[in-house]
Amino acid sequence: MAHIPAPDSVFIPAEKLRSFMESIFITLGLSVENARITTDVLLEADLRGIDTHGVGRLSIYVDRLRSGQQNPEAPLTTVSDAPGTALLDGGAGMGQVVAAQAMEIAMEKAAETGIGGIAVRNSSHFGFAGYFPLMAAEKGMMGMAVTNARPSICPTFGTEPMLGTNPIAFAAPTDLEFPFLFDAATSIIQRGTVELYDRLHLSVPEGLVVGESGETLTSPASILEGMVRGEASLLPLGGRGEESGGHKGYGLAVMVEILSAALQNGPYLKHVTGVGLGHFFLAIDISKFLPVETFKSVAGAILRDLQNSRKECGRDRIFVPGEKEFLIRRERMESGIPLPPDFLLKLDEMAAEVGVKPLAR
Amino acid sequence: MAHIPAPDSVFIPAEKLRSFMESIFITLGLSVENARITTDVLLEADLRGIDTHGVGRLSIYVDRLRSGQQNPEAPLTTVSDAPGTALLDGGAGMGQVVAAQAMEIAMEKAAETGIGGIAVRNSSHFGFAGYFPLMAAEKGMMGMAVTNARPSICPTFGTEPMLGTNPIAFAAPTDLEFPFLFDAATSIIQRGTVELYDRLHLSVPEGLVVGESGETLTSPASILEGMVRGEASLLPLGGRGEESGGHKGYGLAVMVEILSAALQNGPYLKHVTGVGLGHFFLAIDISKFLPVETFKSVAGAILRDLQNSRKECGRDRIFVPGEKEFLIRRERMESGIPLPPDFLLKLDEMAAEVGVKPLAR
Numbered sequence: 025m026a027h028i029p030a031p032d033s034v035f036i037p038a039e040k041l042r043s044f045m046e047s048i049f050i051t052l053g054l055s056v057e058n059a060r061i062t063t064d065v066l067l068e069a070d071l072r073g074i075d076t077h078g079v080g081r082l083s084i085y086v087d088r089l090r091s092g093q094q095n096p097e098a099p100l101t102t103v104s105d106a107p108g109t110a111l112l113d114g115g116a117g118m119g120q121v122v123a124a125q126a127m128e129i130a131m132e133k134a135a136e137t138g139i140g141g142i143a144v145r146n147s148s149h150f151g152f153a154g155y156f157p158l159m160a161a162e163k164g165m166m167g168m169a170v171t172n173a174r175p176s177i178c179p180t181f182g183t184e185p186m187l188g189t190n191p192i193a194f195a196a197p198t199d200l201e202f203p204f205l206f207d208a209a210t211s212i213i214q215r216g217t218v219e220l221y222d223r224l225h226l227s228v229p230e231g232l233v234v235g236e237s238g239e240t241l242t243s244p245a246s247i248l249e250g251m252v253r254g255e256a257s258l259l260p261l262g263g264r265g266e267e268s269g270g271h272k273g274y275g276l277a278v279m280v281e282i283l284s285a286a287l288q289n290g291p292y293l294k295h296v297t298g299v300g301l302g303h304f305f306l307a308i309d310i311s312k313f314l315p316v317e318t319f320k321s322v323a324g325a326i327l328r329d330l331q332n333s334r335k336e337c338g339r340d341r342i343f344v345p346g347e348k349e350f351l352i353r354r355e356r357m358e359s360g361i362p363l364p365p366d367f368l369l370k371l372d373e374m375a376a377e378v379g380v381k382p383l384a385r
Numbered sequence: 386m387a388h389i390p391a392p393d394s395v396f397i398p399a400e401k402l403r404s405f406m407e408s409i410f411i412t413l414g415l416s417v418e419n420a421r422i423t424t425d426v427l428l429e430a431d432l433r434g435i436d437t438h439g440v441g442r443l444s445i446y447v448d449r450l451r452s453g454q455q456n457p458e459a460p461l462t463t464v465s466d467a468p469g470t471a472l473l474d475g476g477a478g479m480g481q482v483v484a485a486q487a488m489e490i491a492m493e494k495a496a497e498t499g500i501g502g503i504a505v506r507n508s509s510h511f512g513f514a515g516y517f518p519l520m521a522a523e524k525g526m527m528g529m530a531v532t533n534a535r536p537s538i539c540p541t542f543g544t545e546p547m548l549g550t551n552p553i554a555f556a557a558p559t560d561l562e563f564p565f566l567f568d569a570a571t572s573i574i575q576r577g578t579v580e581l582y583d584r585l586h587l588s589v590p591e592g593l594v595v596g597e598s599g600e601t602l603t604s605p606a607s608i609l610e611g612m613v614r615g616e617a618s619l620l621p622l623g624g625r626g627e628e629s630g631g632h633k634g635y636g637l638a639v640m641v642e643i644l645s646a647a648l649q650n651g652p653y654l655k656h657v658t659g660v661g662l663g664h665f666f667l668a669i670d671i672s673k674f675l676p677v678e679t680f681k682s683v684a685g686a687i688l689r690d691l692q693n694s695r696k697e698c699g700r701d702r703i704f705v706p707g708e709k710e711f712l713i714r715r716e717r718m719e720s721g722i723p724l725p726p727d728f729l730l731k732l733d734e735m736a737a738e739v740g741v742k743p744l745a746r
Contacts, residue, residue: 106673108469109499138470139502143674166644182703184695194640196647204643206636212629229628238697261630262622267590268573269622269634275567275706278687279555282565283527286557286683287674293690312467313504313648322647326639329654334545336599342543345636 029075030223034368035360040383041079042067044371047380048082052089053096058121062151065120069152070361073352074207076216077152079363083374084149084298085118090378093299094118094148100125103145103288108137111288112144116299119150123303127156127167130307134165138312144303145288149173154207154349157195160307161203164316166196168306172284175294177211178257179278180264180271183238185257186293189214190280195346197316199324205346210277211258215251218244231263238264390436391584395729396721401744402440403428405732408741409443413450414457419482423512426481430513431722434713435568437577438513440724444735445510445659446479451739454660455479455509461486464506464649469498472649473505477660480511484664488517488528491668495526499673505664506649510534515568515710518556521668522564525677527557529667533645536655538572539618540639541625541632544599546618547654550575551641556707558677560685566707571638572619576612579605592624599625 042063049059062085070078088094098117102110110129114122126142133140150156153169160167173188189209196204212232221228222244233241236255241247250256261273284302285292291300310319327344335342356362363371372382403424410420423446431439449455459478463471471490475483487503494501511517514530521528534549550570557565573593582589583605594602597616602608611617622634645663646653652661671680688705696703717723724732733743 104674106499106670107497108495108501109669109673111674134469136468137498137500138467139498139500140469141500141669166648179691179694179703179705181697181700182691182694183697186691186694192637196640196643204639206640208630208633208636212623231629234697236695238700261633262573263624263629268592268624269569271704271706272569272622273630275569276553278565278691278706279557279567281687282557282684285687286680287527287669287671289675289679289683292683292687308470308502308648309467310648312470313465313472314650318650319647322650322653323643326642326646326653330540330543330547330639333540333543333547334597336542336544336595339542339599342540343632344540345632345639 028220028224029362030364033362033364035362036383037360038067038071038357041070041361044375044380044383045079045082048086048375048378049096051378051380052086054118055097058097058118061124062118062120065124065151065155068155071353071356072152072349073356074152074349076214079361079371080367081151083370086374086378088148088298108133108139109141110143112142114144114147116146116148119148119301122147123150123156123169123305124159126303127159127169127305127307130167130305131160131163131165134307134309138309140307142305143283143287144305145290147301147303148299149301150303152207153191153193154195154205156305157193158203158205161195161197161205164197164310166308166310167194169193169303170280170283171303172281172292172296172301174296174298176215176251176258177260177274177277178234180260180266180274183234183236183257185251185254187277187281188296189258190277190284192276192280196323197310197320198327199320200327202346202350204323204327204344205349208261210261210273210280212261212263212273213258215248218247218251222248231259233258234264389581389585390723391725394723394725396723397744398721399428399432399718402431402722405736405741405744406440406443409447409736409739410457412739412741413447415479416458419458419479422485423479423481426485426512426516429516432714432717433513433710434717435513435710437575440722440732441728442512444731447735447739449509449659469494469500470502471504473503475505475508477507477509480509480662483508484511484517484530484666485520487664488520488530488666488668491528491666492521492524492526495668495670499670501668503666504644504648505666506651508662508664509660510662511664513568514552514554515556515566517666518554519564519566522556522558522566525558525671527669527671528555530554530664531641531644532662532664533642533653533657534662535657535659537576537612537619538621538635538638539595541621541627541635544595544597544618546612546615548638548642549657550619551638551645553637553641557684558671558681559688560681561688563707563711565684565688565705566710569622571622571634571641573622573624573634574619576609579608579612583609592620594619595625
């Protein structure tokens with residue numbers, strides 16, 4: 025539901041939003057190329073309806089760049105290297121740039137050895153996680169990206185926010201109009217969804233968030249406050265306890281934490297702040313296994329069979345992972361990206377502060 | 386709850402059970418080495434309380450070997466090969482043997498390039514998925530194993546069993562007494578858990594299994610019947626619909642299906658039968674990134690911090706993935722493996738048919 029726009033939204037053409045964001049990033053010290061990458065990651069989230077990871081986060085990056093918390097032009101350095109792997113240091117640079125470069129290196133290694141695995145330390149929030157595996161899918165490879173994040177999920181039987189929403193993103197090419205794309209936090213919902221419930225004046229459904237004793241919390245406002253104070257925790261995928269599989273979502277979140285923190289000897293769990301994040305990227309060169317066209321036709325057949333399978337009463341459509349985002353992207357390339365008027369005012373205030381032309385409307 | 390033994394269980398020492406199973410496999414045509422591997426995978430499940438994947442499945446393997454559905458001594462052949470990857474053909478051999486060999490090759494490749502990825506076609510049920518990544522963790526590597534399986538999970542908004550329980554298993558070494566081990570089906574529960582509810586005369590909780598219209602099913606007996614007829618489906622991790630994240634479990638199951646079937650051009654979804662399964666294995670050589678001891682201490686610190694975090698009212702302990710299985714294994718190494726008396730009778734009938742000495746008690 026992250027893509028439900030506010031009813032009075034103004035539709036901004038994607039290319040206008042792109043130029044605006046690029047100008048801001050260039051003014052704040054990014055090279056043209058790095059501004060292009062950072063903007064593209066944000067814009068691709070907006071285009072796909074992943075509104076929690078698009079231009080809505082611009083102010084966070086602007087604040088960090090202005091305060092010097094993030095280095096706009098940090099060089100990516102190599103800590104260790106092998107034919108199929110590397111550990112890179114992001115130098116507290118822009119997460120999007122660091123991640124895109126790391127994924128490129130994973131793909132180069134995969135093109136040589138069949139598979140590339142890149143660990144990254146000293147990075148920052150990289151935005152829409154699916155962007156990076158999609159880079160691989162566009163080149164006929166499979167890709168995966170994981171990252172840790174500031175703590176918000178409690179372990180099974182716990183009530184303290186310990187693990188980040190620790191997303192797993194995975195993409196694979198298909199012979200459909202769009203690639204397979206799985207991109208999900210290992211919690212049931214994430215903070216942005218709570219904010220959306222708040223904006224829509226809706227309660228958060230029971231069983232998604234718990235308080236200090238493990239009681240379910242449903243008021244978005246008190247959840248958001250509780251999250252800041254470390255008193256409210258997002259439940260892992262599968263929910264509370266073990267009966268409905270909550271220990272599985274918890275286990276996946278720990279797996280991501282180990283891949284993101286232990287493989288780079290970086291901050292973990294409560295030691296994770298906005299900067300100093302770790303990531304792990306995987307690229308698999310399908311052509312080293314079998315012809316890419318064969319792979320695509322089997323992957324496509326899997327998705328088509330799922331679409332055509334028996335539906336619940338009252339449902340006329342089954343979606344496959346990546347399909348909804350593809351449909352929203354196609355629509356928004358035409359209609360523009362819906363943004364609430366009050367948010368547009370804030371964007372223009374930010375532009376004035378930074379010294380960039382306001383978003384032309 | 387898969388490890389709750391029947392109250393009148395007889396405890397069989399692990400080594401007795403090992404000799405018994407090895408004798409059966411050797412009599413049915415497996416080499417001593419292949420009988421050793423197959424037995425070890427089954428026994429390690431029994432020792433860890435994963436009773437759905439241990440000696441309880443022996444009769445299935447025996448039936449398949451006697452009917453010629455599985456080739457006891459199939460050679461593992463290489464379809465394609467690169468420095469970090471390979472596609473192997475299991476020749477309809479024993480899944481456990483095929484998988485252990487594939488994982489060994491993944492580890493050999495990882496030792497060279499840093500990371501190894503092995504796809505396998507034409508294999509069969511490989512048993513306890515966690516066994517194979519644990520092989521990597523024992524050698525100071527991270528390991529992952531996934532496999533497809535006969536259809537039982539419906540997609541989100543669907544009611545037809547399309548996807549296998551498609552497990553993901555992942556292990557990493559730590560400085561605790563046990564490695565991190567995540568090993569979970571991408572459904573909430575699996576068939577074996579329904580059988581256990583049946584044996585314990587309990588209802589299956591609501592929201593785990595659905596019927597043809599999407600209605601929740603709770604009677605274990607009718608669920609088991611419905612699964613055979615394709616009318617009952619296991620829900621993906623996260624449950625029905627999208628509100629509690631069911632689309633995430635569904636997406637993970639599809640990811641596993643693509644890795645298992647598309648990368649080897651093999652049977653997928655409803656085309657999957659007991660034989661002809663596909664697997665994918667990953668090994669990551671930690672020492673190519675940083676010293677293994679450093680990794681282990683960070684991974685261990687992550688797990689310790691989780692254990693020590695704030696607990697729900699009425700809970701005095703938080704477990705980390707792999708811990709419960711470790712504790713049960715330690716107990717069962719002492720006590721033996723609990724098996725119901727009627728099951729032991731069946732084992733001895735099977736032994737008599739095959740021409741092997743009964744399990745000495």
